[in-house]
Amino acid sequence: MTRGPSWFNVTSIVLGFSFLYLPIVLLVIYSFNESRLVTVWGGFSTKWYVELLQNDQLLDAAWVTLRVAFVSASVATVLGTMAALVLVRSGRFMGRSMFSGMIFAPLVMPEVILGLSLLLLFVAMDQARGFWTVIIAHTTFAMCYVAVVVQSRLVGFDKSVEEAAEDLGCPPIKTFFLITLPIILPGVIAGWMLAFTLSLDDLVIASFTTGPGATTLPMKIYSQVRLGVTPEINAVCTILVVLVSIGVIAASIATKRQQVQRERDERAAFGADG
Amino acid sequence: MAKKTIGPVRREFVPWEDPEQTPFIEFRNVTKKFGDFVAVNNLSLKIYKREFFALLGGSGCGKTTLMRMLAGFETPTSGEIFLDGQDLSGIPPFRRPSNMMFQSYALFPHMSVEKNIAFGLEQDNLPKSEIDDRVAEMLRLTKLEQFAKRKPHQLSGGQRQRVALARSLAKRPKVLLLDEPLGALDRKLREETQFELMALQEDLKMTFLIVTHDQEEAMTVADRIAVMDRGELVQVATPSEIYEAPNSKFVADFIGDVNLIEAKVLEKADTGTRMQAVVGDFAIDTEQTTAASVGDTVWYAIRPEKVRIAQGQPEGSVTNQIGGIVWDIAYLGDVSIFHAKVGEDDHDILRATKANISRMVENPITWDENVVLTFDRDAGVILTG
Numbered sequence: 272m273t274r275g276p277s278w279f280n281v282t283s284i285v286l287g288f289s290f291l292y293l294p295i296v297l298l299v300i301y302s303f304n305e306s307r308l309v310t311v312w313g314g315f316s317t318k319w320y321v322e323l324l325q326n327d328q329l330l331d332a333a334w335v336t337l338r339v340a341f342v343s344a345s346v347a348t349v350l351g352t353m354a355a356l357v358l359v360r361s362g363r364f365m366g367r368s369m370f371s372g373m374i375f376a377p378l379v380m381p382e383v384i385l386g387l388s389l390l391l392l393f394v395a396m397d398q399a400r401g402f403w404t405v406i407i408a409h410t411t412f413a414m415c416y417v418a419v420v421v422q423s424r425l426v427g428f429d430k431s432v433e434e435a436a437e438d439l440g441c442p443p444i445k446t447f448f449l450i451t452l453p454i455i456l457p458g459v460i461a462g463w464m465l466a467f468t469l470s471l472d473d474l475v476i477a478s479f480t481t482g483p484g485a486t487t488l489p490m491k492i493y494s495q496v497r498l499g500v501t502p503e504i505n506a507v508c509t510i511l512v513v514l515v516s517i518g519v520i521a522a523s524i525a526t527k528r529q530q531v532q533r534e535r536d537e538r539a540a541f542g543a544d545g
Numbered sequence: 546m547a548k549k550t551i552g553p554v555r556r557e558f559v560p561w562e563d564p565e566q567t568p569f570i571e572f573r574n575v576t577k578k579f580g581d582f583v584a585v586n587n588l589s590l591k592i593y594k595r596e597f598f599a600l601l602g603g604s605g606c607g608k609t610t611l612m613r614m615l616a617g618f619e620t621p622t623s624g625e626i627f628l629d630g631q632d633l634s635g636i637p638p639f640r641r642p643s644n645m646m647f648q649s650y651a652l653f654p655h656m657s658v659e660k661n662i663a664f665g666l667e668q669d670n671l672p673k674s675e676i677d678d679r680v681a682e683m684l685r686l687t688k689l690e691q692f693a694k695r696k697p698h699q700l701s702g703g704q705r706q707r708v709a710l711a712r713s714l715a716k717r718p719k720v721l722l723l724d725e726p727l728g729a730l731d732r733k734l735r736e737e738t739q740f741e742l743m744a745l746q747e748d749l750k751m752t753f754l755i756v757t758h759d760q761e762e763a764m765t766v767a768d769r770i771a772v773m774d775r776g777e778l779v780q781v782a783t784p785s786e787i788y789e790a791p792n793s794k795f796v797a798d799f800i801g802d803v804n805l806i807e808a809k810v811l812e813k814a815d816t817g818t819r820m821q822a823v824v825g826d827f828a829i830d831t832e833q834t835t836a837a838s839v840g841d842t843v844w845y846a847i848r849p850e851k852v853r854i855a856q857g858q859p860e861g862s863v864t865n866q867i868g869g870i871v872w873d874i875a876y877l878g879d880v881s882i883f884h885a886k887v888g889e890d891d892h893d894i895l896r897a898t899k900a901n902i903s904r905m906v907e908n909p910i911t912w913d914e915n916v917v918l919t920f921d922r923d924a925g926v927i928l929t930g
Binding site: 443453540 | 616637643645648665668669695698704716
């Protein structure tokens, strides 16, 4: 006998999901609003999407954001992976706990403080603020997230695999690129994606460290909202939501497939053993 | 009567008995410390070309450290290691002419079986055709042809073990190092693989060095065994010498099952020694001579299968005879182990094994029965330490 879901369960699920997703659903719906007034429904229209394509300011901001996210995520991935390797591999060395503490400090440091201190640094260095200072700032705080993700992948890594490569005549640096990197690649990619997303939606640190001509999308949206929410902003946000959803769904389908394939392979292998 | 020897030994291959032979691998006064812990203590060892040599010992005895120093993964704190006349100090692992098969197999998970085997050859920049030939040969040798395109996770444990072996053999190293190579296999597969390894070693005419904690494995595959304890070599000898003529209580106890009888020396002569057991009222007469003086306490080590057990007085004259009561019997199928109480205390037990050579026995030995235990003058060895 199977019992249908109880009413209590149904209500909790509906309430829970509404709490989480109702705002986003509203945002998506109102992006197709005919009316100029955000809160009044004036019929279905895609005119804000068309207008968006003609809004150079918003498009510029989006382009800057993508470039910042791409460059800072890439640099943070290289540095974060190196930091993780040192932490996992070098064993005990002088100042190890201080090193690890300092790498992970930005995780708990309030963003305002991080942004302010970076601003002070750039001012002290007499550095003109703009595109590159935002990249440096984003690299700094994204690096620790990459280090955490890659470190967790490295902890489960059988070091004798690297030893085997060296034993077979492969020098250490080549071993890293031929053996270690391909094995930890999923962790590195996950770290890169995390760094990319963090940079993409950062408002606080970018506001402190940016200068003229390098306004990121979150900053643009925030400043426009202060002048009143336009349906155009809803349209931009809807596009972002769709892009992120596609990314998440594609990634989870890929992992699921891989897992199923792996399980099938393993079953086949053990069935074949005499 | 012909002179008795300890056997069986491959008598045509005994380079270690020839002082003219130059060793192929030599450890000279090698010490390795990890902080305060001494893993290998001032150890010297010579291994000869085409030997199948086993390092045997419990965990933490330094056997793996010794092998890893030869492979280059650990640097000796002091002392030198030579391979084929070459001093290995300062040479990194990737330039050493040895290859290792790892306990965890350490296969490259992102490469197919073929690619795994070809990896070492590619590092030497051999021409493609030669690599292909060599990989094909290795696949044939390890019966892995049909799995060439598979990835390691698509293989069973036994197949992975063979890939690891093929990969470490592909470069035809001067010496193959095997670190607990069969530890992850089940018993039946392990026994088969032991014989395959021996055949392979003879076919390829290579020097093999195996590290193991499994004494049966060491005795099956090796020409000579080095028994290690706390970073030192306790005894280096052929399997039969280790078993029949252990040089210490540690070796006698570590390899196989043994009765260690505490005894006082009564009489010494060139033809043998007479002793009195400390526990239980019996004398031991052996043809062995000892360095201990009359009155000293020594240990007499005798293997259970060398002790005969019978219900009544045996026929003919016997040198060593002890009366006892059967305390416990373990029936293992092929043999039975009898624990006979020979002293006052319940722990004063002498063990005797008896092969069950017939299915049916009239009047079998049973619990609490009075028995007579006998053994020959050459059945055991006198140990002083």
